[in-house]
Amino acid sequence: MSNQNNSQRLPLWWQVYDQEDHLGSLLKAITESLLDEFELATNYYGLDDWRVYDKDPGKFQLNFFEQLEQKLGFEGGDIDAFRRALAISVETYLKQHRIEAGEEEKQQLTEGLFAEFGGFGPLDPLLSDEDITDIIVHGPSRVYFRRGGRFEQAPLSFWSSQHLMWVIDRMFTPMALRVSEDEPMLTTRLPDGSRASAAVPPVSLVGPALAIQTFRGERYTIDHLVEMDALTEEMAEFIKACIDSKLNIW
Secondary structure (H helix, E strand, C coil): CCHHHHCCCCCHHHHHHCCCCHHHHHHHHHHHHHHHHCCCCCCCCCCCCHHHCCCCHHHHHHHHHHHHHHHHCCCCCCHHHHHHHHHHHHHHHHHHCCCCCCHHHHHHHHHHHHHHHHCCHHHHHHHCCCCEEEEEEECCCCEEEEECCEEEECCCCCCCHHHHHHHHHHHHHHHCCCCCCCCCEEEEECCCCCEEEEECCCCCCCCCEEEEECCCCCCCCHHHHHHCCCCCHHHHHHHHHHHHCCCCCC
16 A cells, blocks of 8 residues: 555644654754754764664653753643644744745644654654554664554654654653663553553664554444455354354364
8 A cells, every 4th residue: 555545644743753754854954953052962863773763762752842941931730832833943943944835834843843842752743643553663764654454654764763763761760661672672551541662772673663552442343344354254154153152163
């Protein structure tokens, strides 16, 4: 299935994480500009070696929010004010570099920045889709999701292994967990109840890897599985017959 088809139900701003879209390189540049401005990390997302990631992600996040609050004068916890602050950052960067952008593109860039500093980066468009039940990340460039019982490759990616590690740490830090060579495989719960499992080398052979299982509250019946083409009608009838006959089908 093409990336274009896979993107039809994602929020429009997913394009800022499309490596082939001009907004992708622009979001990365604005993000690095903000990081450099606050002297928190130079070329933070440009490093391919995940092992050089030695910063305290919780401290990094706290410092960024505190400095952004002081600079733009909004109180912590005000999400709307935070979005406005990021929108101002986008406008400032575009003006400084004499880059023309429409209002829709500016909005997409603002949403991308919010995902970077207030969410889970490229995974936010996927996590916001109620029909997606699983997300698999095999290194920074291969992201897959399951919708309707079928896995598809997402039309987006991370900028580097370092970028992926930042998102993984954002997931695990609230539970005082850190995925590292000492603890190369860990599992945690996200705020919405989803289960996230991460692995790094030597356990993972593709660099940082991540699996997220979401819980949308809907239980699938065998008829749902047939409708989604996860089972054929013949398979469903066979399973029903086994159950009615109280057979052990394992």
